Amino acid sequence: MENKAVNGVDRGPMKLPDNVSDKFLKPYDPATTEDRIYAIWEKSGYFNPDNLPERNKKGEPFSIVLPPPNVTGMLHMGSALMLAIEDIMVRYARMSGRRTLWLPGTDHAAIATQSVVEKDIMKKEGKSRHDLGREELLRRIDAYAKQSHDTIVRQMRKMACSIDWSREAFTLDEKRNLAVKTAFKKMYDDGLIYRGYRVVNWDPKGQTTISDDEIEYETRKTKLYTFKYSKDIPISISTTRPETKLGDTAIAVHPEDKRYSQYVGKEFKTVFAGQEISLKVIADISVEPEFGTGALGVTPAHSQIDWEMAQRHELPLKQVINEYAKMTVGKEGIKDKKVAEAREAVVAWLRENDLLEKEEDIEHNISLAQRTGGVIEPLPKLQWFVAVNKEFEHFGEKVTLKTLMTEAVRSGDIKILPDRFEKIYFNWIGNLRDWCISRQIWYGHRVPVWYKDGDSKNNSSSNNNDSSRNENIHCGINPPTGDGWKQDEDTLDTWFSSGLWTFSTLGWPEKTEDMKLYHPTNVLETGSDIIFFWVARMILMSTYLLNEVPFKTVYLHGLVRDAKGRKISKSLGNNVDPLDMIAKYGADAVRMSLIVGVGPGSDSKIGEDKIKAYKNFANKVWNIARFVLSSTDGAKFDPDVVNSGGKSSKMSAADSELMKIQNALLADITTDMSNYRYYLAAEKLYHYIWHEFADKIIEDSKKIFLSGTVEDIASRKQFLFDSLSQLLRALHPFMPFLTEEIWSEMPDQKGSLLMILKWPV
RNA sequence: GCGCGGUUAGCUCAGUUGGUAGAGCAUCCCCUUGACGUGGGGAGGGUCACAGGUUCGAAUCCUGUAUCGCGCACCA
Secondary structure: OOOOEEOOEEOOOOOOOOOOOHHHHOOOOHHHHHHHHHHHHHHHOOOOHHHOOHHHHOOOEEEEEOOOOEOOOOOOHHHHHHHHHHHHHHHHHHHOOOEEEEEOEEEOOHHHHHHHHHHHHHHHHOOOHHHHOHHHHHHHHHHHHHHHHHHHHHHHHHOOOOOOHHHOEEOOOHHHHHHHHHHHHHHHHOOOEEEEEEEEEEEOOOOEEEOHHHEEEEEEEEEEEEEEOOOOOOOEEEEOOHHHHHHOOEEEEOOOOOOOHHHOOOEEEEEEOOEEEEEEEEEOOOOOOOOOOOEEEEOOOOOHHHHHHHHHHOOOOOOOEOOOOEEOOOOOOOOOOEHHHHHHHHHHHHHHOOOEEEEEEEEEEEEEEOOOOOEOEEEEEEEEEEOOOOOEEEOOEEEOHHHHHHHHHHOOOOEEEOOHHHHHHHHHHHOOOOEEOEEOOOOOOEOOEEEEOOOOOOOOOOOOOOOOOOOOEEEOOOOOOOOOEEEOOOEEOHHHHHOOHHHHOOOOOOOOHHHHHHOOEEEEEEEHHHHHHHHHHHHHHHHHHHOOOOEEEEEEEOOEEOOOOOOOOOOOOOOOOHHHHHHHHOHHHHHHHHHOOOOOOOOEEOOHHHHHHHHHHHHHHHHHHHHHHHHOOOOOOOHHHHHOOOOOOOOOHHHHHHHHHHHHHHHHHHHHHHOOOHHHHHHHHHHHHHHHHHHHHHHHHHHHHHHOOHHHHHHHHHHHHHHHHHHHHHHOOOOHHHHHHHHOOOOOOOOOOHHHOOOOO
């Protein structure tokens, strides 16, 4: 170190005893430490449970899968939080002697990835996917996915993840494809997957269907129009979407609404904005008499609930809007126009014909596709679905997929933390409808179904019955033999393959040793925002396919917000890159700042100040180590401290008492660790190390070393040494790089790695 | 509309089974010639959102209200 002047006094160069490394002459420097330590860990092979010491191999298995990051992306602070928590869980388990597996992978994230790449190609080359063709587009996406995969892996190493790279998986690789096909076929054979014609959520921007869960709602101001279809039809109706009225086939009123009861059963015909329509008046209890005029135009082809009403009343269906959200019927100025434009034209037509009665401003929710932001257009389509309410025989019991999902949590086999999410989970299942799993994009697992000539997809069928079972349809792991078969063009919802993740990564459908050892996994740690997409689907798949839960505990973390509490978003430009923070303050500091004070399920704020505070802490620990090492020259571990709960014959009564207090704290912290209270454990350690160990104990030690008895000095040296060695272990899961680095400078550690040493309790 | 959270010091939040409120940061004062200035000691600052109730005792349990946020549903 350079000579440093303090208070104007030149202290001269600092000197350390010979037994202390020159590293300690400088403040702790994560930049020159972290990559080096990670390389040592990787070389040791201990990330792979097969290579762990006997103590672990004989120990109870502990397994956790990494929620696979999307290959669209880079890591953000949210992923950094996830990695920090999981690495803490894993390091704690490993030190506690368990056979510990943390299994990595990445997610192909079908729609998200394809739309990113498509956009990029459009921007750079002005070409659409159809210009490139299926094969070429997939080649481009693969190249992109490969590149982003490498970035993600690099970032994970930076975060100190002690994860088993040898078992890495990808949701779209060959093994996972076999798992997907196997699962699909079994569900198909059990009648739980069917092809049906019905109104689905169509995303005109992404040109694909999406599931109910992939919709986001946005409140917007819009107009509610009240009008009559024609002068001759006595009932007025209200709508926010006049353009869809060209597809109406009925008028619905409440069965008890006296105003309209005289018309129920009657049929009216007219020409509406250039389109002939025929309207039957029906009575249905789903009509709210208080809303608008109390009568509603039924558009079976372009509204989910109208479709259901049409089913109940056997109404015909008339599609008037196509996949590009354009009108297919109507007079000049309406036909071939986008829905928004057509709406104006229809309203203008109503005005001209003096049919418009009222125009009100209202707020209502519009549905947007989560990935593309496109306005959802409900359209009737032939798609593949998973039946969640269908009863079937499952290991000798009559169940539905819904009851399987419910029971897994209700029975306590799966515990969700924080537990209020269990209620949210049940609530979601209660409203769950059949899951639409087919997507009209190219990137993803292809639907493993083949059609004989002539029976491929055609949407003209107006029957909504299961159309997926006849001699011209083949569902299988392998293509059918013989000529004239063509595979379904569609791919599967990305969550279908993610749902298999806990076991597809362990080798299922093969009966592997890994499956026996590591499934069900112990914990699933993930963001609370994907509880339905992912957590629920994994429970569905695992209970259905394996008759066991995918995990025993679900730990949900909240959102990481910026320092002002705002959501991280591109438009705000408030993203904090974990890599920048790591470069500046070190991964350990970043980890601590994400963990301390943040319980499961609660959102947190991340500001640079907080990270900086933990960088200071890292340096504090570094200096504590320097003090202890330079003042306890020649000390050796007293194995008694580790092996018999801190009692040591080499310490005075006073120091034994201090050790007892420390051990009590460590026991308390251990309880927190086992109960997923990492936020408390980290805080307690921080507080004890800084404000007890450093501020009080080390300060007292200076006095003892200056004027204590020989016995007191010896005792204190022993205490400091053993105490530090214990604290490094306890701090390791939280600050792995720093503690491993200090550990490597401890005398008498005989080349051992802290990461596999025994947890101090 | 149904459901779920939050509301504690200027800011960010702890407070695990009820025992008259804690931490960090910030502010102010002081100290510090050898582990560390990325330091140490100290001070000020809260009727724990509000109103009722249970209790010997409530930030903690119950009921209601306000307010912010979230989920689901509705969305003609």
